[in-house]
Amino acid sequence: MSHSVRLKTLARRAGSALLFVLCCSSASSAQQKYDLLLKGGHVIDPRNAINAVRDVAIASGKVAAVAGAIDPAEAFKVIDVAGHYVTPGLVDIHVHVYTGTGERASYAGDNSVYPDGFTLRSGVTTVADAGSSGWRSFEDFKQRIIERSRTRVLAFLNIVGQGMRGGKFEQDLADMDAAPAAETARRHKGLIVGIKTAHYSGPEWTPVERAVEAGRLANVPVMVDFGSNRPERPLGELVTSKLRPRDIYTHVYSGLRNEQDESGRLNPSLWEARKRGVIFDVGHGGGSFVWRIAVPAVQAGFLPDSISTDLHTGSMNAGMKDMLNVMSKFLAMGAPIEDVVLRATWNPARQIGHEELGHLSPGAAADLAVLRVERGTFGFLDVYGARLRGTQKLICELTLRDGKVVYDLDGLARPDWNTLPRDYRQTGDARWDTVAPAPASATKRNQ
Numbered sequence: 001m002s003h004s005v006r007l008k009t010l011a012r013r014a015g016s017a018l019l020f021v022l023c024c025s026s027a028s029s030a031q032q033k034y035d036l037l038l039k040g041g042h043v044i045d046p047r048n049a050i051n052a053v054r055d056v057a058i059a060s061g062k063v064a065a066v067a068g069a070i071d072p073a074e075a076f077k078v079i080d081v082a083g084h085y086v087t088p089g090l091v092d093i094h095v096h097v098y099t100g101t102g103e104r105a106s107y108a109g110d111n112s113v114y115p116d117g118f119t120l121r122s123g124v125t126t127v128a129d130a131g132s133s134g135w136r137s138f139e140d141f142k143q144r145i146i147e148r149s150r151t152r153v154l155a156f157l158n159i160v161g162q163g164m165r166g167g168k169f170e171q172d173l174a175d176m177d178a179a180p181a182a183e184t185a186r187r188h189k190g191l192i193v194g195i196k197t198a199h200y201s202g203p204e205w206t207p208v209e210r211a212v213e214a215g216r217l218a219n220v221p222v223m224v225d226f227g228s229n230r231p232e233r234p235l236g237e238l239v240t241s242k243l244r245p246r247d248i249y250t251h252v253y254s255g256l257r258n259e260q261d262e263s264g265r266l267n268p269s270l271w272e273a274r275k276r277g278v279i280f281d282v283g284h285g286g287g288s289f290v291w292r293i294a295v296p297a298v299q300a301g302f303l304p305d306s307i308s309t310d311l312h313t314g315s316m317n318a319g320m321k322d323m324l325n326v327m328s329k330f331l332a333m334g335a336p337i338e339d340v341v342l343r344a345t346w347n348p349a350r351q352i353g354h355e356e357l358g359h360l361s362p363g364a365a366a367d368l369a370v371l372r373v374e375r376g377t378f379g380f381l382d383v384y385g386a387r388l389r390g391t392q393k394l395i396c397e398l399t400l401r402d403g404k405v406v407y408d409l410d411g412l413a414r415p416d417w418n419t420l421p422r423d424y425r426q427t428g429d430a431r432w433d434t435v436a437p438a439p440a441s442a443t444k445r446n447q
C-alpha cells in the first residue's frame, strides 16, 4: 500500500479530526528525527562562514543540522523557505524595554516599550536593555519584563543606582556607585551583560570611571552614551584611554560629540580605538543617526561593529522604526548583506558575552529569522528627517524562538484554509509552534 493510500484509509477510519492532524504534519509517524525543517533557504551564518543555500533542521529547540539537502521525511514539519534568507535570530544590544512602571517621561517608564511587540516581527530574538534600570531597580525590571517576555531580554545595568529616570537622577554622581552595581551584575551573571553610563552633562569623567570600575569588578563590558559634548572630556581620550578593549561606544553616527571633524572626516581617534579593540555600536534612537555622519564614515570603511536600534517611544515611529529598517540603511549605503547580518547576530552576541547566540551551530538555541529582501524604491530617514533612497528593504517573514514559530508574516508554515476540514479550528502543533495556542476544547478535538 502506498504511503498516501495508507493515509487516506487511516483517515477514513478515524474521521476528520485525524485527517486534520495528518494533513498538518509532514508525515504520518511521530518518530522523525527533527521537529522542524526549514527547506531551501539561503543561510547566512557569519560565525560559521556559511553564505549559501542550506537546509536547517531543528530538534528539541536546538539547531540539529545545517546541510545541503536534508530529507524532508526526517522532519515532523517542513517549511519551504526557498527564495528567502535564513539567519540566526537577530541580537539588538541597545533597546529600552523597562516599561510599565507608570513613570512619565522616563526610560524606566513611559519612554520604554514592551519588547515582544517590536522584536519578533523584526527577526529579533534577543535584546539588551541599555541602562534603563540600575542596581536599585533591576529586580523590578526583571520581574516586570525579563521574566514575562518571549523575547530573550538581557541588560546593561546603569551605573546610576536609580537607572535612567531622567534629569536629576542621571546627573547625581553620588548615586553612581561601582560596588553595588558590580555586585548586582555578578548576582545576575549572564542576564546583566554590561554596565551603562548615559546622558551625563557635567565636565567630570566620574560616570565613565565608575562604570569602568563596575565593569572591571563584574568582568563585563561598559557601554557609553557620552552625554553632552564637553571639552573637559574629549571623545579621543574616552576611546583611546578611558575605555578598555571590548568596551562599547554607542551612538557612533550621531555627530554630537566630534565623531566627525569639520572637514567631514571621521575623528582619527575612532580608528585608533578600533585597533585597541574598542567596540562601536549604532544605537540609532531618536537623536543618534545622521546621514551626513554615517555615509562618509561607511564610505571610508568605518562600518559599526554592531547594529542596534536604541528602541524607545521616541524612535519607534521616527527614522529608526525597527531593527530591519536600521539594517536596511546599511544595505542602502552599500554594505553587503553578509556584513550587515554579521553586525546584527554574531558580533553583538560576542560583545555581550553570549557566544552561544548569534549563530546556527548544531546545539545552538534555534533562534532564527527568515528574511526577504524586497526590491523597489525605498526611503530611509535619519533622525533629522533627511532621506536616503535605497533599492532594497529587509522584511521578516518568519521568526523562530527556541525552535518554535513565533511570527509568520505570510503564513509560510500554515495550510490554506480551504484544504482543511469544514469545521477546522487551531492549526499547528506544539512541536514547532507557539503562535495562538489552541484553546482547550479545540486541542481536544484536534489531537
Ligand SMILES: [Zn+2]
Pocket: 094, 095, 096, 130, 283, 285, 310
Ligand atoms: Zn539608549
